[in-house]
Amino acid sequence: MVSTRSMAARAKAKQMNRPSATSATMKELALCHDNVVHIACLVAATSPEPIADLLSLRATCKAMHAAAKERDVGKCVPLERLDNMKWMENERYLAIVNHLVGAGNPDACFITGVTLVFAHQDMEQGLLFLNKAATAGHKAAAYVLGLLLYKFDDARATGKKYISQVEDDGNEASTGVGVKRTNRECQQYRKIVGDVIQEATWKVGGRRGRMLVLPEDSHHCTATGCGVESGWEGYGVFCSDDCRIKHEYSKFFTEAKQMKRPSMASATTKELALRHGNIVHIACLVAATSSEPITDLLSLCATCKAMHVVAKECDVGSYVPLERLDNMKWIENKRYFIVVNHLVTADNLDACFIVGVTLVFTHQDMEQGLLFLDKAAITGHKAVYVLGLLLHGDGEEAATGVGVKRTNQECQQYRKIAEDMIQEATWKVKG
Incomplete structure (x- = not known):
């Protein structure tokens, strides 16, 4: 085929216009750092498991790794979504709080x-952190x-x-005398703050915390209707900002003095009225039916x-x-094997099967595995399938006579289960 000068020029132009891998990468990187940070902020603010998802984001690429460590992303993490971690992995939870x-x-x-x-009782440092949160719009x-500031003139x-x-x-501060004030929102946040204080003061450094309680400032106002409850929600209506804050101050610190955790002795006495056998039955039901049995059993352990x-x-x-x-098994493999070894001592059938398969097929310890x-x-x-093959016997056939038909309907199912288990057990052996 004859190639003219014009044909060669067109071919060269086509080659020049063809997008390369490098240009494609440049297009992707045109997404600026601020946009990547915005994506990470959305994940932090909306994910039901923000810490786990942010760690996954960091592992995707260098851009996401850098973005996920930005202060703006950390600000968006709602701690209310870390309740499970707070009770199950308290040390990790506190480390994350300090980081945030x-x-x-x-x-x-x-x-x-x-x-x-x-x-x-560190008022100076505590007020600094509370001020930082309040400035960011945190109502509690x-x-x-x-x-706290009300007591300082x-x-x-x-x-x-x-x-x-x-x-x-x-x-509405500039609207003059006669403006009514309510404590509708204050009622809600009084309860929230009370719960946080109770958690914070229950144990401090291994001993029961001594909670700071400021002197009361009882609310007494002679104005008609000041402090009277209004509406179904039971909030009060006040004649001024002074009356409202005096009422809240008195209410809050009166309730703070009454914050007591129920006596462990009295609670245990009531709980032990339930017979030990019945309590074991409840725990067995939780273990057998829960979608997360280990987590729920740990929660049970913490109740009483x-x-x-x-x-x-x-x-x-x-x-x-x-x-x-x-x-x-896949996310916390070391913890999984610790749990399996613990359950072997409890004669858990699944755990005995896993340990037996691992000993026989991975460590070639036939005696212990059997x-x-x-x-x-x-x-x-289902361990009976593997055990039967290893022992290579069918004792029932001799008693039933010659010509008795056998099927492998169940064996097919258990063969697949056993193969998967052996593959997992032998995939990685140290050395």
């Missing part, structure tokens, strides 16, 4: 401020900060401003002494189905 304080997260600053003021922080005006921030009526004792019973451990721990497989197979576990 550095990012200026309002929830983290609020919790830290409350802990410093009411548990450690604004509520407690307003009450030179800060009363600031205290009233924060209470107005809670009620969203700060812009009776449940703590019962949840550690061998009978309870024997009911835990290991198929429900698949997430733990013991564990036999323990599982005795009660009809």
